[in-house]
Amino acid sequence: MLPSENGYDGIPLDQDVNGGYDEDAALRHAISLSLQDQRLSSDAQDGTENRQVSTTPLPSTGFGGLRLDRKKMEEERLARQRKRTVDDAEISCPPPRPKPAAHRSSPPSEIRGKRLATANSPHVSKSNATLPFPHGAVKRTQVAGLARGTDDITLDEILDRQNLVMAVLTSFQWDERWLLSKIDLTRTRMVLVAYANSEAQKQSMRDNVPSHRIRFCFPPMGNMGYLHSKLQLLKFESYLRIVIPTGNLVPYDWGESGELENMVFLIDLPRLGDAENIENASVDAVAETSFQTELQRFLRAQSLDENIVKSLGKYDFAETNRYRFIHTIAGVHSGPDQPWQHTGYCGLGKAIAMLGLATERPVIVDYLTSSLGSLDHSYLQAIYNACQGDTGLKEYQVRQAMPRRRKGKENRPGHQDEGSSSLTDIFRIYFPTEATVENSRGGRSAAGTICFQEKWWKSSTFPRESIRNAISTKTGVLMHSKLILVRGRDREGGAAGPAWAYVGSANLSESAWGRLVKDRVSGQVKLNCRNWECGVLVPATPSEESGAGEDGGPIGYDVFRRNIPIPMDTSAAAYGHTSPETERSRPWFFSR
Numbered sequence: 001m002l003p004s005e006n007g008y009d010g011i012p013l014d015q016d017v018n019g020g021y022d023e024d025a026a027l028r029h030a031i032s033l034s035l036q037d038q039r040l041s042s043d044a045q046d047g048t049e050n051r052q053v054s055t056t057p058l059p060s061t062g063f064g065g066l067r068l069d070r071k072k073m074e075e076e077r078l079a080r081q082r083k084r085t086v087d088d089a090e091i092s093c094p095p096p097r098p099k100p101a102a103h104r105s106s107p108p109s110e111i112r113g114k115r116l117a118t119a120n121s122p123h124v125s126k127s128n129a130t131l132p133f134p135h136g137a138v139k140r141t142q143v144a145g146l147a148r149g150t151d152d153i154t155l156d157e158i159l160d161r162q163n164l165v166m167a168v169l170t171s172f173q174w175d176e177r178w179l180l181s182k183i184d185l186t187r188t189r190m191v192l193v194a195y196a197n198s199e200a201q202k203q204s205m206r207d208n209v210p211s212h213r214i215r216f217c218f219p220p221m222g223n224m225g226y227l228h229s230k231l232q233l234l235k236f237e238s239y240l241r242i243v244i245p246t247g248n249l250v251p252y253d254w255g256e257s258g259e260l261e262n263m264v265f266l267i268d269l270p271r272l273g274d275a276e277n278i279e280n281a282s283v284d285a286v287a288e289t290s291f292q293t294e295l296q297r298f299l300r301a302q303s304l305d306e307n308i309v310k311s312l313g314k315y316d317f318a319e320t321n322r323y324r325f326i327h328t329i330a331g332v333h334s335g336p337d338q339p340w341q342h343t344g345y346c347g348l349g350k351a352i353a354m355l356g357l358a359t360e361r362p363v364i365v366d367y368l369t370s371s372l373g374s375l376d377h378s379y380l381q382a383i384y385n386a387c388q389g390d391t392g393l394k395e396y397q398v399r400q401a402m403p404r405r406r407k408g409k410e411n412r413p414g415h416q417d418e419g420s421s422s423l424t425d426i427f428r429i430y431f432p433t434e435a436t437v438e439n440s441r442g443g444r445s446a447a448g449t450i451c452f453q454e455k456w457w458k459s460s461t462f463p464r465e466s467i468r469n470a471i472s473t474k475t476g477v478l479m480h481s482k483l484i485l486v487r488g489r490d491r492e493g494g495a496a497g498p499a500w501a502y503v504g505s506a507n508l509s510e511s512a513w514g515r516l517v518k519d520r521v522s523g524q525v526k527l528n529c530r531n532w533e534c535g536v537l538v539p540a541t542p543s544e545e546s547g548a549g550e551d552g553g554p555i556g557y558d559v560f561r562r563n564i565p566i567p568m569d570t571s572a573a574a575y576g577h578t579s580p581e582t583e584r585s586r587p588w589f590f591s592r
Contacts, residue, residue, distance in 0.1 A: 133241070139153040142254075143474055162187075163237065164188045166189045166190070167183065167234050170231045179249050222330070241269075244536050252446075265504075329343045352387070364555075367428065370481065373509025375456070376463070382516070392516040432450065432470040441477060442478065447590070449480055450590070466574070482504055487556075487557075502538070
């Protein structure tokens with residue numbers, strides 16, 4: 001069986017490595033609650049507790065109970081007489097034909113350099129005309145029962161069942177029957193990046209699928225958190241599609257229940273030319289793009305087959321130069337080469353700086369999240385600094401310089417962390433109120449993956465003043481999207497300043513982004529990350545009419561209009577200051 005987000009042997013589901021409580025365990029618990037009174041297969045691992053009966057059919061989360069008709073599949077495969085085959089562990093097409101010896105005198109390193117130079121060569125770029133998404137796009141998932149928007153897309157359109165050759169898929173939750181109804185296994189090979197809590201479970205998962213069509217990759221987890229990333233690598237005959245959704249491989253995350261929506265980034269990369277074209281291309285060599293470098297770093301860390309990772313080099317990544325692949329790699333990152341700079345919120349800050357979007361001036365951060373962790377103002381400041389292009393050291397150095405607080409001080413009524421007042425209006429967190437969930441199309445039962453714990457909300461250190469209601473622009477729909485919008489707070493010399501978005505799997509939590517701390521033994525900086533996460537940094541492409549209002553105030557949301565759809569009502573007011581609290585002045589708690 002393929003589980004979604006189980007805990008680990010000997011470690012309580014709701015307790016993290018520091019002895020605190022983690023929002024991802026809350027998410028796991030919420031999912032289990034939403035399964036109450038559903039008709040689940042006997043191999044489902046999720047527990048249930050008393051909860052309002054869900055009207056949304058939630059699937060089992062594994063491949064264990066699925067028995068595929070392997071004989072029939074093989075007969076269909078042979079009947080098709082496919083012209084091409086693909087190696088089980090290879091995402092690219094077969095290697096190009098060898099060239100005559102007279103044309104192969106260059107050393108391997110030089111050939112590689114020339115090959116990289118083709119990222120901008122005419123013989124590659126002209127093929128972009130046939131690609132559906134040659135420059136990359138951010139979309140919203142279509143919601144059943146609502147009129148289709150201009151930015152909507154479906155999973156069927158992304159997978160393109162009739163033409164898909166191979167798929168590498170990652171998910172936090174799975175509905176295997178639904179997924180396989182969208183993929184033709186007689187045409188398509190699959191590699192599933194999944195979680196398993198033991199070697200026995202891994203073997204059981206392998207035994208329940210045809211190994212010549214479906215293989216598994218099990219990322220190393222140790223005593224960390226969860227495999228929460230949702231990356232898809234889709235190989236077609238002449239191009240590679242990279243997909244970074246905010247949702248899982250379950251029908252309700254793709255809008256098919258009509259209650260929930262997500263977002264997705266996708267880009268199509270053409271296959272590089274054959275060996276002759278590569279060697280005859282311009283020798284003005286360019287390094288592989290940062291997007292490609294970080295994507296391969298992430299995949300290697302997950303232990304994906306090296307043949308697949310290397311095969312990415314057979315595609316033209318030139319169009320990804322405008323973007324950055326953002327990831328969180330589960331584990332502890334430390335050492336003289338400072339690996340912590342590449343991942344988590346430190347990696348986010350570095351990527352912003354590399355794109356020339358770093359600024360010391362104030363920015364406005366809008367963070368749409370479907371789950372919230374145990375936040376305080378110090379951590380909010382760290383994320384804010386990263387959004388300005390800091391690699392994590394600024395807030396870390398402030399914490400190191402502060403005198404150690406007496407135990408219990410942070411829990412005294414009225415206490416606030418330093419920097420809280422400065423972030424009140426410029427760091428806005430969008431999370432639905434209880435009333436928003438109650439009045440949604442699916443009601444309470446549709447919010448099984450929207451999670452927050454009441455005890456965190458009641459903590460005196462939680463940044464309540466930053467919370468705003470998450471209301472979808474699609475009436476009555478709840479959002480499982482994870483989106484960060486960053487724009488300049490004011491103009492400087494007529495310039496609007498940086499504007500960009502993050503779309504991906506990372507919720508607003510320490511588990512998702514990590515925390516930079518001082519190692520007690522070595523005294524060196526290290527980044528602790530619990531989850532596997534991934535996303536993409538997308539710079540805004542402002543139109544001529546976008547910018548500040550007449551009063552010269554904050555840069556408007558119009559700066560995102562051309563390439564980043566905004567799913568939430570950005571005019572929603574802050575809530576949480578009313579006493580006593582009502583369903584309109586408190587967030588949705590999964591356990592209420």
